[in-house]
Amino acid sequence: MSPEVPRVSDVMTTRPRSLPRDATLHEAARLMRDEGVGDVLVTVDGRLCGMVTDRDIVVRAVAEDRDARITPLGEICSADLATVRPDDDTGTAVRLMRERAVRRLPVVDEARRPVGIVSLGDLAGRDVLSLPTLEEIWKAPPSV
Template identity: 85%
Template sequence: MSDVMTARPRSLPRDATLHEAARLMRDEDIGGVLVTVAGRLCGMVTDRDIVVRALAEDRDPRIISLGEVCTADLATVRPDDDTATAVRLMRERAVRRLPVVDESRRPVGVVSLGDLAINDGLTAPTLEEIWRAPPNV
């Protein structure tokens, strides 16, 4: 996995606000931020989460914490996992990004559907199957 993942993923602590996450996503041109407690992965928040779980519900992103809206039940992979494991998890969980964590659950990377398409040569039917899976809300 370490050969296809994006290393040094961006993260924020669980008590950071959605506003902080949105600014980080804008500044870094990314679609998701890992959420941590004491440096260990505890969730992920995406641009879609901010829209669906906060803005559409008229919640103030300046006071809502990441811990209140992040997805906590995450599928993860390890740096030494193969890409087939990532593809299987993406299919099963209907996700387009997987955090890569070390043995202490500290984030070391993120592997995206795009990373796998570019670096692993996924076929169009496989990509479409994952892409069209119903989103997790």
């Protein structure tokens, strides 16, 4: 009998940090600092519509001289997101990370409300990723 593949819900970080699409970059940066996270999920009416990372803020906002106090997250967030569900197996998360060259995936429920986030670190910490796969995803160029 082969061992059961863990589910995303077994490895994900629960209670992801999120802000509405009209929140400012400044609010997102402060939340990241205060919570010690590198990403914030962006929502409309509680449903996922994007993600902004600390790198996005630097590359898409600071480097472009945007005013962090007035620029809404909706203007710089990544909107074309791959997502997983809590009951997906971790192999699905690994495949999506490899295909999309991303290090984090939002976890959403049936209504696209964020319920978690799964990162390379979450998967590596549970021995879900092989070393070659981990290196392949880690070395992929950023998708900005």
